[in-house]
Amino acid sequence: MQEKEFISRWFTFKAYGHKNVRATHKTTIEITKDDYLTTRGDCIIGIKSEVSLNDFPKWLKEDIKKGNMILVVFCSKKNCDSLIGYGDSNLILNNETKIIFRKSNYIEPATALIKSNKAAADLDRNLIEELKNGGELIVMITTINFKIW
Template sequence: MIFTIKAKGHKNVSGTHKTTLEITKDNYLTKTGHCIIGIMANKSMLDFPEEFKEKLRNAKKIVVEIEVDNIKEVVVGEGHKDLILNHPTDIVVRKSSYICPRTLMIKANKGAKDLNRELIKKLKEGKELTFKIIVE
């Protein structure tokens, strides 16, 4: 099952957070948002079908494909039975096991600082990104 979200980069994207990466529906980004790689997302977790949320909660493996101008990053993590998946604006990928309403997946293999620097550069230019969530 696949769920695709579109978002935009912003001049303040730094992509330097060590343990998380995030996209948000917010239309701004301050210089302190080191994990945020995309703003103005066209969907939030509230838009996830209930069937998709259940698959996320039961998933041993969740794949997120992030693509900007034909540069693709793949982030792999896990679901958890306690995922809440109802935040109205933010979607966060975590290397840790911390769970809150913003958490999409835990135990991810990458945070924002691990992403391709060319991809981050494109996001700083305001390019559009595709954030594809894949659960088998």
């Protein structure tokens, strides 16, 4: 078997937790540029995001639209969790406030990926506790293209 080197590009940004982070939604995870959070926002894990979906770099949007597998890593000071989802050629990727990761196939301008293996309710509760205390959230995103193999 020939050894292959895999080089990936990562897009990284920062958001912040809030006392009202509940992370109990069973189908989505959301990060927003908004600077507030009510208890109704049970899918939101980060506010005051440095970026929205519209701000994703061109290379990442192109890879997402190719239907590639997407790896998203969420880290606080002491805890990390991750999810795997998929892009789709029908994704719009231009919301100016939000980024939404979905378990379903539902597509609208804020949808960053579909068919996620996790929603807010599935995330590590130690990570969520840090975010409830206003902790910093680092989000790292890359795509995986199996066609290179």
